[in-house]
Amino acid sequence: MTTLLRLLPVAIVVALLVSAALPTGRAQAAAGPAWGLVASTCTASSLAANRAVGITVVEVEAYWDRYMPARAGAVDTAYVADLRARITRCLDAGLRVVLGPGMQYPPAWVRSLPGAALVDQRGKRPTNGAIDTVFSAAVRAAQADYLKRLVTDLPAKRIEAVRVGTSTEGEIGYPGPNEAGDGFLQSWWAFSPAAQQGTGLAAGTARSPMPGWIPGQKAWQGKAVTAAAARSWFLWYSRALTSAVKGQHDALRAAGFTGQVHLPSPGKGVLPADLTTAANALLNGTGDRDGSLGRGLNYTDQFAVLAGSTSKMVIDLSGVDDASAVLARRQSPAQDACRSSDPSTSVAAGTPVHLWSNLRFARAQATRAGLPAIGENPGPPAAQTGGTSYSDSLAEQVRRAPGYARSCGLSALLVAFEWALDDPGSGVTRDDYRRAVLG
Structure with a gap:
């Protein structure tokens, strides 16, 4: 949903923080979820309206291409001053702030850095504007410098969390199905010189264990x-x-930031049984149920790795009452709401996790890893947020999402978007949200 924020004249994302007293696992849900909105303008009127219905934490979205538009080492001082003023206004109004750095919007000079282009197995580049934030040492160094500047230029000691991600939506993941732009559905975005040969490879990242092998091929180096x-x-x-x-x-820690780090995580991720099917087919596309395989979303492994190598990491699950929830609750019995047994049963053979909602399965993986989680709904189905013909309307999402947040033990729920709740044509208002929260 972050892509849509580019359409806003002032891009400020509202989020709710996990309490520092509830850092991990099920303990995070002890006090129940906190409630918030996505894409607040943080004006005096919006602050008053949001606080009137219990919104106490906001996330402010920055844009890398506006912050450092010309070249490395140079910032747009007017933009930085405006961003700092908006953050300070929110803080001084008594709101806690989460920063979205907007690294999914790289400046043109970053796009021209060595190894900045993502490349799939056919030499294609993504049409969605994604760059190689994963393997390119040059891009990763530019990101680190930008994050350091954010911590230095903004009131970082008062900011409670910063979002991170690798995709054009500001989430974890490679480009999705058909993002090579020619109808080819199964791209693997790891065929740059850095990924394959280690040329210009980012520190801490391994090069391909099978250089030159293309998924689906039955032989490699004669074997x-x-x-x-x-x-x-x-x-x-x-x-x-x-x-x-x-x-x-x-990079945030090296710059002196000590707050939480939020990782927006889309969809369900690869299911264990599907990974087995895919591996047996040598990754030829079989078993890639929803594009998670090509996007590299292996939450059963990734969340555990991050739990062991980072501090104050919080998973932001972006599928609260998405289309998968609609299908899951049509099952008999319904498969949409989280259950206390999910962390163990989700990885057990024979569990029909393919019928579960995205939120339910991904939440189980965060719990298994001991990571706290917040969540957000997709937003209006017609607003470029991945809606389908059977997606819930925004009004229905607002009505159902608080229940999902409670059943899944989320620390916070973010409802998308503030501008939609201000739109008389959306069919839902802040008061509707408040009533849904109160039950």
Whole structure:
């Protein structure tokens, strides 16, 4: 949903923080969820309206291309001053602030850095504007410098969290299905010189364990490729994303930021049974139920890796009452709401997790890893947020999302978007949200 924020004249994202007293696991839900909105303008009128219905924490979205538009080392001082003023206004109004750095909007000079282009197995580049934030040392260094400047230029000691991510939506993941732009559905975005040969490879990231091997090929260097080898290749591919996320986390820590780090995480991720099917087919596209395989979303592994290598990491699950929830609650029995047994049953053979909602399965993986979680709904189905013909309307999302947040033990729920709740045509208002929260 972050892509849509580019359409706003002033891009401020509202979020709710996990309490520092509830850092991990199920304990985070002891006090119940906190409630918030996405894309607040942080004006005096919006602050008053949001606080009137119990909104106490906001996330302010920055834009890298506006912050450092010309070249490395140079900032737009007017933009920085405006961003700092908006953050300070929120803080002085008694609101806590989470910062979205907007690294999904790289300046043109970053796009021209060595190795900045993402490349799939056919030499194609993504049409959605994604750059290589995973393997390119030059891009990762530019990101680290930008994050350092944010911490230095803004009132970072008063900011409670910063978002990180690798995709054009500001979430974890490689580009999705058909983002090579020519109808080819199964792209693997790890075929740059850095990823394959280690040329210009980011520190802490491994190069391909099978250089030159293309998923689906039955042989490599004259030998048959086994299912175990294909699985190992995918593990490398998906863990490269965690290396990139950890790199952003470490850059923030090196700059002196001590608050929480939020990781927006879309969809359900790869299911264990589907990964087995995919590996047995040597990653030829079989078993990629929803594009998670090519996007590298291996939450059953990635969340555990991040839990062991980062501090104050919070998973932001962006599928609260998405289309998968609509389908899941049509099952008999319904499969949408989280259950206390989910962390163990979600990885047990025979559990029909393919019928679960995205939120339910991904939440179980965060719990298994001991990571706290917040969540957000998709927003209006027609507003470029991945809606389908059977998606709930925004009004229905607002009505149902608080229940999902409670059943899944989320520390906070973010409702998208403030501008939609201000739109008389949306069919939902802040008061509707308040009533849904109160039950």
